[in-house]
Amino acid sequence: MRPTARPRPGSGPGSAARTRPRTGWLTGAAGRARRLTQRARWLTGRAWGRALLGAVGAVGTLLLAELLARSGVFDAQALPPASSVLARAAEMAVDDGFLGHLWTTVSAWLAGLAVAVALAVPAGLLLGSLPRLDTAALAVVELARPVPSVALIPLAILVFVEPDRVERSLVCYAALWPVLLHTLYGLRDVDPLAKETLRSFGFGPLGVAWRVSLPSAGPHVVTGVRIAASVGLIVAVSAELRAGGDGGLGVYLLGTQSGGGRPDLMVAGACWAGALGVAANAVLVLAGRRLFPRRAEAGAGP
Amino acid sequence: MLDIAGLSHRYADGHQAVEDVELHVARGELVSIVGPSGCGKSTLLRCVAGLQRPSAGDISVAGRAVDGVPDDLAVVFQDYTRSLFPWLTVRDNVALPLRRRGLDRAERRARALAALAQVGLDGTAGKYPWQLSGGMQQRVAIARALAYRPALLLMDEPFGSVDAQTREDLEDLLLSVRGGTDGPGTDAPGTPAPGTEGMTILLVTHDIDESVYVADRVVVLTGAPGRVHSELPVELPAPRDQIGTRALPAFVRLRTEVGRAVRRPCTP
Numbered sequence: 001m002r003p004t005a006r007p008r009p010g011s012g013p014g015s016a017a018r019t020r021p022r023t024g025w026l027t028g029a030a031g032r033a034r035r036l037t038q039r040a041r042w043l044t045g046r047a048w049g050r051a052l053l054g055a056v057g058a059v060g061t062l063l064l065a066e067l068l069a070r071s072g073v074f075d076a077q078a079l080p081p082a083s084s085v086l087a088r089a090a091e092m093a094v095d096d097g098f099l100g101h102l103w104t105t106v107s108a109w110l111a112g113l114a115v116a117v118a119l120a121v122p123a124g125l126l127l128g129s130l131p132r133l134d135t136a137a138l139a140v141v142e143l144a145r146p147v148p149s150v151a152l153i154p155l156a157i158l159v160f161v162e163p164d165r166v167e168r169s170l171v172c173y174a175a176l177w178p179v180l181l182h183t184l185y186g187l188r189d190v191d192p193l194a195k196e197t198l199r200s201f202g203f204g205p206l207g208v209a210w211r212v213s214l215p216s217a218g219p220h221v222v223t224g225v226r227i228a229a230s231v232g233l234i235v236a237v238s239a240e241l242r243a244g245g246d247g248g249l250g251v252y253l254l255g256t257q258s259g260g261g262r263p264d265l266m267v268a269g270a271c272w273a274g275a276l277g278v279a280a281n282a283v284l285v286l287a288g289r290r291l292f293p294r295r296a297e298a299g300a301g302p
Numbered sequence: 303m304l305d306i307a308g309l310s311h312r313y314a315d316g317h318q319a320v321e322d323v324e325l326h327v328a329r330g331e332l333v334s335i336v337g338p339s340g341c342g343k344s345t346l347l348r349c350v351a352g353l354q355r356p357s358a359g360d361i362s363v364a365g366r367a368v369d370g371v372p373d374d375l376a377v378v379f380q381d382y383t384r385s386l387f388p389w390l391t392v393r394d395n396v397a398l399p400l401r402r403r404g405l406d407r408a409e410r411r412a413r414a415l416a417a418l419a420q421v422g423l424d425g426t427a428g429k430y431p432w433q434l435s436g437g438m439q440q441r442v443a444i445a446r447a448l449a450y451r452p453a454l455l456l457m458d459e460p461f462g463s464v465d466a467q468t469r470e471d472l473e474d475l476l477l478s479v480r481g482g483t484d485g486p487g488t489d490a491p492g493t494p495a496p497g498t499e500g501m502t503i504l505l506v507t508h509d510i511d512e513s514v515y516v517a518d519r520v521v522v523l524t525g526a527p528g529r530v531h532s533e534l535p536v537e538l539p540a541p542r543d544q545i546g547t548r549a550l551p552a553f554v555r556l557r558t559e560v561g562r563a564v565r566r567p568c569t570p
């Protein structure tokens with residue numbers, strides 16, 4: 001629970017102490033400290049206050065990076081100043097060549113992700129609704145999941161040859177497991193009483209699966225897709241770095257290595273890859289909240 | 303309406319929940335089943351609802367043997383937080399089962415809103431169940447059952463998870479939808495809500511006063527394994543109310559009788 005209640009002046013047990021004359025620096029210091037913590041809480045207790053603190057942190061970090069780069073402690077080639085990275089990143093946002101690379105990565109990433117979700121959710125629903133099969137399926141998933149997808153890049157190149165197909169199939173493979181795993185966990189979590197409620201109204205197994213199990217497991221599925229999206233992005237860029245091809249963020253980054261290298265472009269390109277991940281996560285969090293509104297506080301009883 | 307003969311159920315772990323239960327409920331009757339906890343009340347209800355296959359015995363609803371969930375049946379469970387769907391609004395929770403009634407979207411919504419008004423929950427249709435108080439959530443569950451207009455309504459300790467005041471309100475609500483009293487949310491007291499005429503209700507409770515107050519007949523089960531100990535007709539004047547009815551000598555006599563039967567030692 002968030003501490004929202006603040007002591008109001010003139011009320012509560014603190015008011016008596018307030019009216020008493022101060023007797024020394026110690027009590028004065030205690031009062032100052034208390035006021036400071038109250039002010040901090042006043043800031044963190046509000047959405048704009050938290051946003052402000054976050055912005056202060058981000059700007060501070062950028063300033064620190066800028067200072068470190070300009071101070072000469074690091075080689076200017078190795079660590080380009082934050083200001084020039086941001087300037088390059090802004091230029092890239094209107095550069096058709098870079099946007100083409102970006103779009104290649106995004107389209108392969110989304111395609112792989114979409115196929116993975118389209119396969120994993122029905123598979124999870126099927127495996128999860130058959131008794132005992134979900135335990136067997138979970139065991140398989142737990143075994144297959146720790147294999148890093150990037151370790152399969154050479155195999156994928158051997159099998160699929162074309163860089164585009166290599167990338168899509170690897171993203172799909174990597175995204176499959178988190179979605180399947182979270183769908184299975186979500187289905188295990190479905191309240192039996194919720195299912196019985198709908199059964200008692202005469203709904204059959206399919207109706208119960210569609211109307212209760214799936215929406216009930218929904219938040220878990222969304223979490224699985226969020227994890228799959230971040231893993232998928234890593235795999236997409238890795239595949240491009242290794243398998244090459246006509247376009248993609250990885251291909252662009254490889255290009256910045258040539259002729260002595262352009263670290264500012266490399267870091268700026270990496271920033272855009274990060275921005276993709278942040279955007280995908282934000283979209284999925286919002287979609288999850290929209291699709292499956294839940295109580296803000298669990299266990300808020302009557 | 304409901305005929306139970308020789309019903310026994312033994313769980314897989316060997317626990318004998320109910321044994322040789324015989325019960326007949328006429329159409330339109332409200333029968334409450336009362337007994338100590340663990341006497342198989344809920345098992346009995348689940349068998350009637352077709353959610354559980356009994357080890358032995360016959361159950362028939364409206365002359366048809368129960369094999370799976372019978373048509374025209376609704377269940378109100380004690381645990382409304384688990385029984386209502388948190389991803390649906392109040393209106394959609396009430397409207398969802400009506401898909402089985404072959405109604406189109408507009409009809410389902412209209413009937414859901416009417417049922418919500420009937421239980422005194424106008425203006426909550428767009429909210430989510432978890433935004434309401436416990437008592438209101440159980441009203442939603444009752445509205446969902448009423449909107450379905452079942453021939454047989456099963457209630458498994460429906461008022462067990464709400465505070466005493468809300469409990470009394472919900473008891474009166476139950477009486478009001480059957481046309482017995484002037485309850486909240488009814489425009490015309492004394493007449494049953496549309497579609498609920500002749501609705502048969504089986505209510506499981508562990509509350510002795512409640513079993514007498516709402517019912518036409520009280521069936522007392524004895525514990526472990528559950529058997530029918532006695533059946534007591536409740537002949538209390540029709541518009542019942544919490545203060546007056548509970549003060550009647552007939553009520554006091556009945557609750558004493560039921561109380562004695564319930565408190566009888568479990569093992570013979």
